[in-house]
Amino acid sequence: MKTTQRGASATASTPACAVTRRSVIAMGVSALMAGALAGCGGGGDAVTPGSGATAGSSVELQIFAANSLEKALPEVQALYTEQTGVTFADTQFKASGDLIEQMRAGAPADVLITASTGTMDTAAQAELVDASTRLDMFANDLVIVRAEGSNIQVGSLEDVANVDGKIAIGDAVTVPAGKYANQALNSVGLYTGAAGDDGEYAPVLADRVALADKVGTAAAYVRTGDAAIGFVYSSDIFRYDGIEQVLVCPESSHKPIVYPGAVSASSQEKEAAEEFLAFCMDDPEAQKIWARYGFELMG
Numbered sequence: 001m002k003t004t005q006r007g008a009s010a011t012a013s014t015p016a017c018a019v020t021r022r023s024v025i026a027m028g029v030s031a032l033m034a035g036a037l038a039g040c041g042g043g044g045d046a047v048t049p050g051s052g053a054t055a056g057s058s059v060e061l062q063i064f065a066a067n068s069l070e071k072a073l074p075e076v077q078a079l080y081t082e083q084t085g086v087t088f089a090d091t092q093f094k095a096s097g098d099l100i101e102q103m104r105a106g107a108p109a110d111v112l113i114t115a116s117t118g119t120m121d122t123a124a125q126a127e128l129v130d131a132s133t134r135l136d137m138f139a140n141d142l143v144i145v146r147a148e149g150s151n152i153q154v155g156s157l158e159d160v161a162n163v164d165g166k167i168a169i170g171d172a173v174t175v176p177a178g179k180y181a182n183q184a185l186n187s188v189g190l191y192t193g194a195a196g197d198d199g200e201y202a203p204v205l206a207d208r209v210a211l212a213d214k215v216g217t218a219a220a221y222v223r224t225g226d227a228a229i230g231f232v233y234s235s236d237i238f239r240y241d242g243i244e245q246v247l248v249c250p251e252s253s254h255k256p257i258v259y260p261g262a263v264s265a266s267s268q269e270k271e272a273a274e275e276f277l278a279f280c281m282d283d284p285e286a287q288k289i290w291a292r293y294g295f296e297l298m299g
Helices: 027-041 052-058 072-084 096-104 117-125 157-162 176-186 215-224 270-282 284-292
Strands: 063-066 092-094 111-113 135-139 142-147 167-170 209-212 229-233 243-248 258-263
Touching (some): 063 072, 072 270, 072 284, 096 111, 096 117, 111 270, 117 176, 117 258, 135 270, 167 215, 176 215, 209 215, 215 229, 215 243, 258 270
Parallel strands (some): 063 111, 167 209, 167 229
Antiparallel strands (some): 111 258, 135 258, 142 229, 142 243
């Protein structure tokens, strides 16, 4: 995926919309039919929750989503509410691992979107999601960022060892971006574990890594000067002011960055939840929103 540097000299590029992978859901038609039926009933009986998008405003979905989606997803949700009447509870944006722990503890959710296949695999193995509804939604790039206006140069992953100052990296235990960063560092001998969460940093880095509880915190460390550089997603360039891209990590240096989505196994609105996931992928206006924030839809 082509990424751009944020700042006065940057020219944002918009990824092409992905090819639709499902048939478009006729939500508007369904809503009109539901309204007509209600009118004919005379008594104005409400539509029973659980009937999917046709339930309109009687359906409220609880979404658990990776922290890096906190700018784009609310816009897509607002678009969906406008078109269908389906509303959303307070969406939880956290590190993917933290979201899974919340679900393990019994927190109610209708949809889970994580920032790695590994975290979704964990959710599926724990039977927290309905595996039959799982789909790969977005791709992303791993990038190294600096503060806007900084003169720090990083021409390769090897150069990370020579940077003067702290290096912000997500805690790989719960933050997929941190795991990808460690995999990238492993590819040049600066981290000992190939998996990204099972090793140690090389001595030249060990006392300079600033672990972050989420990818947004890593970006904040760089923006405020608490870290000289940081590892984040390309989409984070569009989310946060004060940072700019200095290097795109080679795709070969880490596992593919994929955001899977699935319906929660405990959801009481499974049909509506699955329809929302389809809308995220298929609706042309939703596709434009994802592209504007640097997410590439997977075809």
